[in-house]
Amino acid sequence: MRITVWNENLHETRGDAVVRENYPDGIHRAIAAGLAGFFDGADDVLRTATLQDPEHGLTDAVLDETDVLLWWGHIGHAEVADEVVDRVHRRVLAGMGLLVLHSGHYSKIFQRLTGTTNSLLWRNDGERELVWTIDQTHPIAAGVPSPIVVPRQEMYGEPFDIPVPDELVFMSSFEGGEVFRSGVTYTRGLGRIFYFSPGDQEYPVYHQPEILQVLANGIRWAAPRQPLRDQTAENAQRDWFLG
Amino acid sequence: MRITVWNENLHETRGDAVVRENYPDGIHRAIAAGLAGFFDGADDVLRTATLQDPEHGLTDAVLDETDVLLWWGHIGHAEVADEVVDRVHRRVLAGMGLLVLHSGHYSKIFQRLTGTTNSLLWRNDGERELVWTIDQTHPIAAGVPSPIVVPRQEMYGEPFDIPVPDELVFMSSFEGGEVFRSGVTYTRGLGRIFYFSPGDQEYPVYHQPEILQVLANGIRWAAPRQPLRDQTAENAQRDWFLG
Amino acid sequence: MRITVWNENLHETRGDAVVRENYPDGIHRAIAAGLAGFFDGADDVLRTATLQDPEHGLTDAVLDETDVLLWWGHIGHAEVADEVVDRVHRRVLAGMGLLVLHSGHYSKIFQRLTGTTNSLLWRNDGERELVWTIDQTHPIAAGVPSPIVVPRQEMYGEPFDIPVPDELVFMSSFEGGEVFRSGVTYTRGLGRIFYFSPGDQEYPVYHQPEILQVLANGIRWAAPRQPLRDQTAENAQRDWFLG
Amino acid sequence: MRITVWNENLHETRGDAVVRENYPDGIHRAIAAGLAGFFDGADDVLRTATLQDPEHGLTDAVLDETDVLLWWGHIGHAEVADEVVDRVHRRVLAGMGLLVLHSGHYSKIFQRLTGTTNSLLWRNDGERELVWTIDQTHPIAAGVPSPIVVPRQEMYGEPFDIPVPDELVFMSSFEGGEVFRSGVTYTRGLGRIFYFSPGDQEYPVYHQPEILQVLANGIRWAAPRQPLRDQTAENAQRDWFLG
Numbered sequence: 001m002r003i004t005v006w007n008e009n010l011h012e013t014r015g016d017a018v019v020r021e022n023y024p025d026g027i028h029r030a031i032a033a034g035l036a037g038f039f040d041g042a043d044d045v046l047r048t049a050t051l052q053d054p055e056h057g058l059t060d061a062v063l064d065e066t067d068v069l070l071w072w073g074h075i076g077h078a079e080v081a082d083e084v085v086d087r088v089h090r091r092v093l094a095g096m097g098l099l100v101l102h103s104g105h106y107s108k109i110f111q112r113l114t115g116t117t118n119s120l121l122w123r124n125d126g127e128r129e130l131v132w133t134i135d136q137t138h139p140i141a142a143g144v145p146s147p148i149v150v151p152r153q154e155m156y157g158e159p160f161d162i163p164v165p166d167e168l169v170f171m172s173s174f175e176g177g178e179v180f181r182s183g184v185t186y187t188r189g190l191g192r193i194f195y196f197s198p199g200d201q202e203y204p205v206y207h208q209p210e211i212l213q214v215l216a217n218g219i220r221w222a223a224p225r226q227p228l229r230d231q232t233a234e235n236a237q238r239d240w241f242l243g
Numbered sequence: 244m245r246i247t248v249w250n251e252n253l254h255e256t257r258g259d260a261v262v263r264e265n266y267p268d269g270i271h272r273a274i275a276a277g278l279a280g281f282f283d284g285a286d287d288v289l290r291t292a293t294l295q296d297p298e299h300g301l302t303d304a305v306l307d308e309t310d311v312l313l314w315w316g317h318i319g320h321a322e323v324a325d326e327v328v329d330r331v332h333r334r335v336l337a338g339m340g341l342l343v344l345h346s347g348h349y350s351k352i353f354q355r356l357t358g359t360t361n362s363l364l365w366r367n368d369g370e371r372e373l374v375w376t377i378d379q380t381h382p383i384a385a386g387v388p389s390p391i392v393v394p395r396q397e398m399y400g401e402p403f404d405i406p407v408p409d410e411l412v413f414m415s416s417f418e419g420g421e422v423f424r425s426g427v428t429y430t431r432g433l434g435r436i437f438y439f440s441p442g443d444q445e446y447p448v449y450h451q452p453e454i455l456q457v458l459a460n461g462i463r464w465a466a467p468r469q470p471l472r473d474q475t476a477e478n479a480q481r482d483w484f485l486g
Numbered sequence: 487m488r489i490t491v492w493n494e495n496l497h498e499t500r501g502d503a504v505v506r507e508n509y510p511d512g513i514h515r516a517i518a519a520g521l522a523g524f525f526d527g528a529d530d531v532l533r534t535a536t537l538q539d540p541e542h543g544l545t546d547a548v549l550d551e552t553d554v555l556l557w558w559g560h561i562g563h564a565e566v567a568d569e570v571v572d573r574v575h576r577r578v579l580a581g582m583g584l585l586v587l588h589s590g591h592y593s594k595i596f597q598r599l600t601g602t603t604n605s606l607l608w609r610n611d612g613e614r615e616l617v618w619t620i621d622q623t624h625p626i627a628a629g630v631p632s633p634i635v636v637p638r639q640e641m642y643g644e645p646f647d648i649p650v651p652d653e654l655v656f657m658s659s660f661e662g663g664e665v666f667r668s669g670v671t672y673t674r675g676l677g678r679i680f681y682f683s684p685g686d687q688e689y690p691v692y693h694q695p696e697i698l699q700v701l702a703n704g705i706r707w708a709a710p711r712q713p714l715r716d717q718t719a720e721n722a723q724r725d726w727f728l729g
Numbered sequence: 730m731r732i733t734v735w736n737e738n739l740h741e742t743r744g745d746a747v748v749r750e751n752y753p754d755g756i757h758r759a760i761a762a763g764l765a766g767f768f769d770g771a772d773d774v775l776r777t778a779t780l781q782d783p784e785h786g787l788t789d790a791v792l793d794e795t796d797v798l799l800w801w802g803h804i805g806h807a808e809v810a811d812e813v814v815d816r817v818h819r820r821v822l823a824g825m826g827l828l829v830l831h832s833g834h835y836s837k838i839f840q841r842l843t844g845t846t847n848s849l850l851w852r853n854d855g856e857r858e859l860v861w862t863i864d865q866t867h868p869i870a871a872g873v874p875s876p877i878v879v880p881r882q883e884m885y886g887e888p889f890d891i892p893v894p895d896e897l898v899f900m901s902s903f904e905g906g907e908v909f910r911s912g913v914t915y916t917r918g919l920g921r922i923f924y925f926s927p928g929d930q931e932y933p934v935y936h937q938p939e940i941l942q943v944l945a946n947g948i949r950w951a952a953p954r955q956p957l958r959d960q961t962a963e964n965a966q967r968d969w970f971l972g
Contacts, residue, residue, distance in 0.1 A: 093603060093647075095866075113601040115674050117579060119718035130420045132401050137824075137916050142954055146402070147420070158375050158414065159389070161579075161675055161717045166650050171401070173416040177373045177390070187866050188601050189647055225871055231647045232605035336846060336890075338623075356844040358917050360822060362961035380581075380673050385711055404822075404918055404960045409893050430623050431844050432890055468628055474890045475848035616906045618887045632888070633906070644861050644900070645875070657887065659902040663859045663876070 002045040003219060004066040005032045006058065008076035009050035011201045019201045026050075027072050030206050031215065038216035051076055056084050063087065068097035068219045071104045074201065085109050093189030094230055097222025099215065102199040105160075110195070113188050114163055120180070121157030124202070127175040129153040131182055131198055135169045140183065140194065140217040148210040152203050156180045162195075170214075172197070183214070185221075189231060194218040245288040246462055247309040248275045249301065251319035252293035254444045262444045269293075270315055273449050274458065281459035294319055299327050306330065311340035311462045314347045317444065328352050336432030337473055340465025342458065345442040348403075353438070356431050357406055363423070364400030367445070370418035372396040374425055374441055378412045383426065383437065383460040391453045395446050399423045405438075413457075415440070426457070428464075432474060437461040488531040489705060490552040491518045492544065494562035495536035497687045505687045512536075513558050516692050517701065524702035537562055542570050549573065554583035554705045557590045560687065571595050579675030580716055583708025585701065588685040591646075596681070599674050600649055606666070607643030610688070613661040615639040617668055617684055621655045626669065626680065626703040634696045638689050642666045648681075656700075658683070669700070671707075675717060680704040731774040732948060733795040734761045735787065737805035738779035740930045748930040755779075756801050759935050760944065767945035780805055785813050792816065797826035797948045800833045803930065814838050822918030823959055826951025828944065831928040834889075839924065842917050843892055849909070850886030853931070856904040858882040860911055860927055864898045869912065869923065869946045877939045881932050885909045891924075899943075901926070912943070914950075918960060923947040 007028035011019040023030045028048040036046060045065065049057025051073075063069075069088065073080070085108045092098050092113065100110045105118040133146035157178030163186070170183030182197040196214060199205045206212070250271035254262040266273045271291040278289060288308065292300025294316075306312075312331065316323070328351045335341050335356065343353045348361040376389035400421030406429070413426030425440040439457060442448045449455070493514035497505040509516045514534040522532055531551065535543025537559075549555075555574065559566070571594045578584050578599065586596045591604040619632035643664030649672070656669030668683040682700060685691045692698070736757035740748040752759045757777040765775060774794065778786025780802075792798075798817065802809070814837045821827050821842065829839045834847040862875035886907030892915070899912030911926040925943060928934045935941070 089601075115575075115599040115601050117675065117718045119721045121721050121724055128420070130422075132422050134401055134424070135407070135916075136402055136960075137919055137921060137954075139954065158377055159379055159717060159721065161721075163649070163672065163674060164378070164410075164652050167407075168411065171414065171422045173420050173422045175420075177371070177416050177418075179373075179375050179414045179416045179422050181377070186649065187864075188649060189603065190866055192866060225866075225868065231645060231865075232603045235605045235607050235645065235647075238607055332844075358818075358842040358844050360918065360961045362964045364964050364967055378673075379717075380676055380678060380711075382711065402960060402964065404964075406892070406915065406917060407895050429892065430621075431892060432846065433623055435623060468623075468625065474622075474888060475846045478848045478850050478888065478890075481850055614906070616908075618908050620887055620910070621893070622888055644863055645865055650864075650896075653893075654897065657900065657908045659906050659908045661906075663857070663902050663904075665859075665861050665900045665902045665908050667863070 001039050001043070001219060001223060002065050002067045003035060003039060003070065004047045004049055004062060005070045006049045006056070006072065008073040009052060010076045011074065013052065016201070022201065022204045023206070027201060027206065031070065034206060034212040035216060035219070038212070051079060056080060058084050058088060060087070063091050063096070066096060067223045068099065070099040070101060070215070071107055071109060072101045073107045074103040077107050080108055082108070085112060089113070091228065092191035092193065094228035095190035095224040095226065096228060097219065097224060098191060098193045099218050099222060100193065100195045102197055105195065105197070113186065113193060116163055117161045120160045121178060123155040123176065125155065126152040126203070127155055129172050129174055129198060131170050131172050133169070134171050135167055138167060138169045139221050140169050140214065142217055144210055144213055144217070148198070150198050150205055150208065153198065153205065154200050154202065156182070156197050190224070190229065192222040194222055244282050244286070244462060244466060245308050245310045246278060246282060246313065247290045247292055247305060248313045249292045249299070249315065251316040252295060253319045254317065256295065259444070265444065265447045266449070270444060270449065274313065277449060277455040278459060278462070281455070294322060299323060301327050301331060303330070306334050306339070309339060310466045311342065313342040313344060313458070314350055314352060315344045316350045317346040320350050323351055325351070328355060332356070334471065335434035335436065337471035338433035338467040338469065339471060340462065340467060341434060341436045342461050342465060343436065343438045345440055348438065348440070356429065356436060359406055360404045363403045364421060366398040366419065368398065369395040369446070370398055372415050372417055372441060374413050374415045376412070377414050378410055381410060381412045382464050383412050383457060385460055387453055387456055387460070391441070393441050393448055393451065396441065396448065397443050397445065399425070399440050413439070433467070433472065435465040437465055487525050487529070487705060487709060488551050488553045489521060489525060489556065490533045490535055490548060491556045492535045492542070492558065494559040495538060496562045497560065499538065502687070508687065508690045509692070513687060513692065517556060520692060520698040521702060521705070524698070537565060542566060544570050544574060546573070549577050549582070552582060553709045554585065556585040556587060556701070557593055557595060558587045559593045560589040563593050566594055568594070571598060575599070577714065578677035578679065580714035581676035581710040581712065582714060583705065583710060584677060584679045585704050585708060586679065586681045588683055591681065591683070599672065599679060602649055603647045606646045607664060609641040609662065611641065612638040612689070613641055615658050615660055615684060617656050617658045619655070620657050621653055624653060624655045625707050626655050626700060628703055630696055630699055630703070634684070636684050636691055636694065639684065639691065640686050640688065642668070642683050656682070676710070676715065678708040680708055730768050730772070730948060730952060731794050731796045732764060732768060732799065733776045733778055733791060734799045735778045735785070735801065737802040738781060739805045740803065742781065745930070751930065751933045752935070756930065756935065760799060763935060763941040764945060764948070767941070780808060785809060787813050787817060789816070792820050792825070795825060796952045797828065799828040799830060799944070800836055800838060801830045802836045803832040806836050809837055811837070814841060818842070820957065821920035821922065823957035824919035824953040824955065825957060826948065826953060827920060827922045828947050828951060829922065829924045831926055834924065834926070842915065842922060845892055846890045849889045850884070850907060852884040852905065854884065855881040855932070856884055858901050858903055858927060860899050860901050862898070863900050864896055867896060867898045869898050869943060869950050871946055873939055873942055873946070877927070879927050879934055879937065882927065882934065883929050883931065885911070885926050899925070919953070919958065921951040923951055
């Protein structure tokens with residue numbers, strides 16, 4: 001499995017003390033380090049890339065070597081170049097897997113794929129989140145307790161302005177009583193997409209083993225089962241017979 | 244609209260004091276009375292039927308005059324005659340609407356239609372339930388606040404062992420932190436089915452205007468748009484051409 | 487019902503003889519004339535708009551008076567201004583209904599809403615299309631024979647690169663043996679979208695009464711049930727309580 | 730993988746000459762032989778069972794050793810004992826995979842799981858069936874051409890009276906112009922179910938490599954990922970905390 005963890009890396013580089021305490025090497029490296037325990041085979045590759053890198057670190061060369069891309073963004077969505085979004089979009093349609101994390105709900109790439117605003121109810125009071133498994137047969141929920149207890153977390157609540165998901169894997173509640181579709185899947189073209197909301201810069205959520213288990217499961221689920229290919233080009237060339 | 248509200252009517256007839264206080268005329272008559280405000284046209288008919296009636300009040304003659312059937316049961320599921328379940332099942336497949344209420348999740352007719360146990364997590368501590376609208380464009384959610392606040396209620400939680408719903412309209416949370424798919428729809432044959440969990444014998448939930456609004460919306464949504472018909476018979480008689 | 491039928495109006499204005507024979511006043515006016523039989527009430531308004539109009543005829547003023555927009559485009563997708571697409575997109579998310587017709591699968595607005603290429607298999611040999619109802623309880627299929635026989639038509643076949651639809655209403659076959667999801671629904675934000683493929687400039691499909699019945703049904707289904715509103719703004723202002 | 734192929738084995742044992750020519754050792758043994766090429770590992774077990782065996786060959790002991798059950802029936806559905814159907818149903822809910830084949834659409838077990846009649850349009854003229862992949866990312870469609878061409882086959886057409894599938898993997902057309910949802914998935918409880926219609930006693934469909942590939946893919950998809958368990962019992966015992 002060749003995994004690239006992308007992070008806007010702005011809270012970290014702008015010196016946010018809380019974030020640096022939670023993630024001294026950046027959220028991207030924390031996630032990559034956590035995933036290393038799941039993907040340690042000879043063929044496994046874990047890369048990171050950030051907004052500050054040339055082409056945000058998502059060159060054709062990097063994407064050629066990426067089976068599944070993880071996307072973490074928050075305050076820098078508007079700074080992501082449209083050409084990079086176009087490129088990632090084309091790759092997803094051709095079969096690359098994508099995990100959209102937490103505040104990535106507002107990222108350009110997720111909005112491009114959903115066609116919606118992805119807005120949600122929001123409040124940050126450091127409340128407990130309970131992440132309940134709804135689809136018990138789903139491979140993304142394998143080996144994960146229900147509920148996962150996240151001791152302190154930002155609240156994301158319904159209405160969550162997304163399309164009806166292909167699959168509803170997890171549903172969360174918060175101490176305020178809100179509910180949220182916290183783990184949902186989509187297919188776009190030949191690509192599989194998993195949005196998972198638990199995870200925040202202010203709370204050490206990405207250090208929880210259950211959360212890392214979900215990410216690892218999501219990566220395995222989203223990985224392409226065949227070489228990437230362009231359906232539009234294939235359709236145009238197809239020489240179908242008259243029956 | 245011709246509506247029949249069915250109730251096992253056992254808590255009431257066995258003298259449960261709390262239930263009699265909440266529903267002195269029985270849950271069925273309380274629901275019918277509440278619906279009367281929504282269906283008061285010249286063509287609207289509101290009937291009730293109970294387990295104690297001959298054929299449980301669900302004779303062919305009654306079902307012939309029923310567009311939508313509401314089902315409330317709890318401790319008497321096993322006492323419902325299989326012939327009556329067969330009859331209701333055939334009607335649903337032919338297009339009659341069905342609303343399954345609260346503890347009706349364990350009814351024979353709902354199990355017959357879902358193919359699952361419909362088991363769920365359960366606790367009764369009189370907690371607050373919040374009923375959040377998930378599908379904001381759905382006619383069943385029209386005119387309903389999100390969340391509906393039910394001050395005291397029994398907890399029903401996930402895992403809820405139902406098939407993936409056609410539509411997820413409402414999702415509830417409880418003070419204990421549980422979540423529950425509290426309003427879901429299915430189609431079986433030509434019939435539309437709406438399961439709605441808020442409503443209990445120990446709490447006066449069916450007196451809440453918002454809850455009655457949901458039931459009225461559900462009835463309108465589930466009502467057949469055409470005369471009932473038997474697809475199996477139609478398929479068998481169909482004389483289709485060779486192209 | 488306030489309906490606006492949009493057409494790129496290029497085949498017609500560029501003097502395509504076959505198209506002019508089928509639709510002497512343009513596809514938009516043919517559709518509007520056909521719909522006039524279904525929407526002839528005092529409150530019904532049928533407008534047309536084309537690519538050649540200022541702002542393509544889709545000004546804020548026109549959209550303010552539009553409950554459901556129909557979109558027909560083919561060779562001019564790239565000529566549609568992005569600002570107009572942005573505007574229509576926002577309206578759909580706020581609750582305006584949208585019917586995307588035939589070659590509109592490749593329109594900017596449909597691609598924006600789906601996040602996919604919407605490419606498909608294609609061949610034009612004037613074959614018979616059979617449009618089968620799959621979801622018999624769906625209001626869009628009400629009063630429509632199954633199959634609808636379109637005597638001569640362009641072939642659109644699978645793979646059709648769209649997201650999994652919310653509902654699969656119609657499925658077509660062609661003489662070559664291809665199949666196609668010819669009637670599918672989506673919800674995006676508060677807006678309802680119906681894509682319906684039968685209909686072409688070279689064949690007089692929009693003169694068939696069954697096809698017009700489907701369009702009329704689709705319009706009724708897609709119409710907003712409440713005033714348009716901006717969920718993102720609502721979410722931001724929402725003052726939710728701590729439980 | 731431990732696979733049990735069940736067949737009513739009535740056409741074969743009653744001396745139907747065409748069936749014996751296609752499947753001299755019975756449909757069950759032909760399928761098992763075809764699958765042997767896909768499941769030849771040290772831990773793979775391929776069993777067959779028939780209606781004529783004691784308890785139809787589906788004893789608790791056999792089911793204890795079965796990860797995925799394949800079901801072929803046609804003229805003997807009514808002869809299947811209800812106790813065996815109950816037993817298979819409980820296993821599916823606990824996580825056993827199930828493949829329902831061809832005329833098994835009318836089997837008691839599939840009707841029990843769907844809640845519908847599963848009736849369909851039917852004609853037997855030995856026509857060509859084209860099996861098109863609709864869900865290109867689905868593991869059941871991996872490595873399978875689109876379309877699969879079945880040279881001679883019985884026609885199964887819409888309306889197919891099944892619940893809306895969780896996933897629509899394949900869609901077929903026939904020479905008569907009919908369409909059919911020929912490969913659909915469901916989840917019931919913890920069990921995964923795949924219905925696949927191509928395959929008949931009168932035509933040698935189960936000898937086609939592409940058809941066997943689909944069955945092998947279906948088995949891998951439906952296999953339980955965890956030990957079977959009883960959700961109802963788990964829910965009843967669950968000791969959940971008050972938040």
